[in-house]
Amino acid sequence: MASGRVVVVGSLNVDATSYVERFPAPGETIVGRDFGTALGGKGANQAVAAHLAGADVEFVARVGDDANATLARSVLAGFGLAIDGVVGVADAPTGVAQITVADSGENTIVVTSGANLALTPGVLDDVRASLADAAVVLTQGELPVATIERLAELCASLGVRFVLNLAPPVVVSPDALAVCDPLVVNEHEARAVGIGRDVPEGAPLEDWLSHAAAAVGRVARSVVVTLGAAGAVAASPVGAWAEPAPEVAVVDTTGAGDAFTGTLAAFLAEGRTLAESMRIAVAAGALAVQARGTVDSYAPRAAVLAAALDDETRRAEGATPA
Ligand code: RIB
Numbered sequence: 001m002a003s004g005r006v007v008v009v010g011s012l013n014v015d016a017t018s019y020v021e022r023f024p025a026p027g028e029t030i031v032g033r034d035f036g037t038a039l040g041g042k043g044a045n046q047a048v049a050a051h052l053a054g055a056d057v058e059f060v061a062r063v064g065d066d067a068n069a070t071l072a073r074s075v076l077a078g079f080g081l082a083i084d085g086v087v088g089v090a091d092a093p094t095g096v097a098q099i100t101v102a103d104s105g106e107n108t109i110v111v112t113s114g115a116n117l118a119l120t121p122g123v124l125d126d127v128r129a130s131l132a133d134a135a136v137v138l139t140q141g142e143l144p145v146a147t148i149e150r151l152a153e154l155c156a157s158l159g160v161r162f163v164l165n166l167a168p169p170v171v172v173s174p175d176a177l178a179v180c181d182p183l184v185v186n187e188h189e190a191r192a193v194g195i196g197r198d199v200p201e202g203a204p205l206e207d208w209l210s211h212a213a214a215a216v217g218r219v220a221r222s223v224v225v226t227l228g229a230a231g232a233v234a235a236s237p238v239g240a241w242a243e244p245a246p247e248v249a250v251v252d253t254t255g256a257g258d259a260f261t262g263t264l265a266a267f268l269a270e271g272r273t274l275a276e277s278m279r280i281a282v283a284a285g286a287l288a289v290q291a292r293g294t295v296d297s298y299a300p301r302a303a304v305l306a307a308a309l310d311d312e313t314r315r316a317e318g319a320t321p322a
Helices: 042-052 067-078 114-118 121-125 127-133 146-158 174-178 187-192 205-217 256-269 275-288 301-318
Strands: 003-009 013-020 032-038 057-064 084-089 097-103 107-112 134-138 159-164 180-186 221-228 231-236 239-244
Touching: 003 187, 003 256, 013 057, 013 067, 032 042, 032 301, 042 067, 042 134, 042 205, 042 256, 067 084, 067 180, 097 114, 097 180, 121 127, 121 146, 121 180, 127 146, 134 146, 134 205, 134 256, 146 159, 146 174, 159 256, 174 180, 180 187, 180 256, 187 205, 205 221, 205 239, 205 275, 221 256, 221 275, 231 275, 239 275, 256 275
Parallel strands: 003 057, 003 134, 013 097, 057 084, 134 159, 159 180, 180 221
Antiparallel strands: 013 032, 097 107, 221 231, 231 239
16 A cells, blocks of 8 residues: 655654652652663654654654754654754754653653744744645644644645644644544543543443544544553544554553554555554554653564554454463
């Protein structure tokens, strides 16, 4: 199948990650086991995931004029992504994320946006031709709200598929949510936009299906709710689907949602259905949690497709996952 163009208008951070046994309590100092500095930001992570999944990716981002910008550009270029859309601004540092990853694989993240805030609505005028030529335009909640809303409006007027990962769950206008196809949210973000408010924490996938379906046309054109280790559900005007995740040994969940979303966008861009794209994206997310870091934990297209096929076969055979 032909690869489609995915334009990611997104955030870029440098992640400073401490690996700890457990998270510190307020006021407490603890000693970390390990530390690493790496490319991050939901936009950059999703751009890399979409690229690894086979999409022709254009990444539009803003960085500072500093050493972190050099690091970020060099990692992106190392993956084979074009970096001309990653523009430096003079008056702000590159975005940074302070992350702790506990032995459980869970994380805490504090983002200081820096140059990401220079991605204002005006920037979109400069990339209008690229947007018009995209199969999918993808963005995240880490950008200024006015930019997300303008991007949604532009995509609607250009007739281009708009995918919004509302992470973190900032408040965007109902009009912007309405054109999302899909709106990608985790369970907390889903509740923030009025999807599944009554569904208890940790409820099974099936409990989310009707809520995702009820949000189609009410909140967004289509909806995907990611449910961590449980998998994900999707709903569109033609149906609703649940995709369980395989049982895997979790090392680090940081950026696994971005692996999911970037992969989803790539497969939608090449013309796969929402259900099939979600199935493959669940496999990409499950691979990503099995290694440390964000983009360094992402698997290439062939490995993701093989894992998705394995998961499907295991389910068809009714076998217990290894
Ligand atoms: O989703 C993970 C990402 O969130 C990290 O890379 C961090 O930079 C924050 O944006």
